[in-house]
Amino acid sequence: MLLKNSHFRNADLSDADVSIAFLPLMNAQIQPVAAKLAPTPIDGEALRRSALNVVTIEAQAIDALKNRIDGNFMRACQVMFDCAGRIVVSGMGKSGHIARKIAATLASTGTPAFFVHPAEASHGDLGMITQKDVVLALSNSGETDELLTILPLIKRQGVPLIAMTGNAASSLARLSDVHLDVSVPEEACPLGLAPTSSTTAALVMGDALAIALLEARGFTDEDFARSHPAGTLGRRLLLHIGDVMHTGEAIPSVDTHATLFEAVLEMTRKGLGMTAITDPEGRLLGVFTDGDLRRAVDDGDIDLRTTPVVRLMTINPKTIGPDKLAVEAARVMEAHKIHALLVVDSDRRVVGALNIHDLLRARVV
Template identity: 65%
Template sequence: MHPDKLRQLASQVLTIEAQAVEQLKSRIDGDFVNACDLMLHCQGRIVVLGIGKSGHIGGKIAATLASTGSPAFFVHPAEASHGDMGMITARDVVLALSNSGETDEILTLLPLLKRLGVPLIALTGNPASTLANNADVHIDVSVSQEACPLGLAPTSSTTATLAMGDALAVALLEARGFTAEDFARSHPGGRLGRRLLLLTDDVMHIGAQIPRNVPDDLLKDALLEMSRKGLGTTVVVDGEERVLGVFTDGDLRRALDRQVDVHAARVAEVMIRDCKTIASGTLAAEALRMMQQYKINALPVVNSVGKLAGILNMHDLLRAGVL
């Protein structure tokens, strides 16, 4: 097939599916609000049902709900008829997906769901279907045409159902006051989780690992301390461990350029006063932002009374996956 024809077909698919999603806007009505209300007040879990392609979409919707503050899981309708129905309790809400609304495996479960008194929300492409008529709330996700040129493979219909599922999840997210920190707690292994959960205290060097000097130390002693600790800087503190300044590799180069005698000069003469610090317990991502903003590679960490608690290095944040 000619490349132009392939591009034309692909463009046509995207156009048809985009139109299908666009048409859903008019269906964000009272039924949508009622569905959100049922899920918001659910005392158990949101149980998503679907078979075939709808089952794949249902698994994604359940995962999205669960990761955005609405506890949910997917149950295969055929397995529900052979024991997994026991996973559904009277405290749950069922979200059933079926483009035709006549999926036998789901319809078989309707009497059992009614007997349990479980609220049923249906997403179908047929408002006159058996499933739609037996649901407590029905949301119409019908499409004017499938993107498949044969009109057979679920394409636009699955895209529309997935988009409506996302709309429900995001509406519930906002209604629950779900925050980025909440999202991070459900994604602790991801980059976002590390950025929103990792604190300065989790990655900073502490105790004897901290390079430190007092103002009267000779510059050569500060260089030895920097070499021993290997962080490219030393923190200058007073007798009560309050941070007075820092001296870095860059400051050393500038001092040598001015022909400062490292054997005679005191640290106080060459250190950077009023240096940047960060509070203990602050997000590590904030430390990274400060380092990038001020173009520094190390940052002293101070406690609530301004005393030195630790030190962070850019490499520490890189290793921790904050960047």
């Protein structure tokens, strides 16, 4: 053992003797953990004042942008609107984070855009920018080295440059084709160091550009949904009745000669809580539901085995077309307090059926 060789080198001890000798040392190291001191309570009112001050300062920074929606803003929108390629958004540090968000917002609202890191651009990513693109560069100081390094190459390509800075006299502002002023009187950080008001102002200016372009392009909610197919909005705006309805043999349906008993069997087999009653051509005449069945059971004069279902069916029930949005079926069900719908074509032929559980599975509701 190392301990035996180092501490008991001159002693003639066995390993067992060394272990016994070492035991007190081991026990000495096993000490109870001291109780942690309770954290010093902080001043809640001071926290509140600090937070309110941040909100006030940043709100003032946003309010000041109203006077900057001017000719430069219009020119920036026109350059971006006329872009045959994509909007390349770039920035370093916190401005880079804002630039990423602006690129994402532009892309999801009808203006193709992506983010390029300015440092990476100097090491190959500049090849992602083509002559058809427009560059939107963000820098509060307007003197970010990484951006200034790639500017000559961007200008040499003839790529339009829109700069968003807090310093109209900066190098980036002077070299740009269009300058957007996002300067702020002060940062919300009491040290005046952490980008707070300045990043908020840049973010709001980016949103203003994106939404102005959205409206200029006539971008619709369905266009937005196509960019968000996995989201709730995408499902609501892209999913149609035809995508979720039961079809063919899965449609509960009986003819006019069916008895209540036969209608109940059909409802049970298909599991939608209803059945359609149709004519020989498949056109809808009425519907019989679970609710109708309960009312029939309570009526002692009705024989389930012999009473024709047409006697108790609901004539002209609520229906929906297969090309309607699935969310519309949810609205119809909610408005009329029903849980299932038959789907009919323009000739009133039954082509499908669905209930609230189908909409839940499709995550429309």
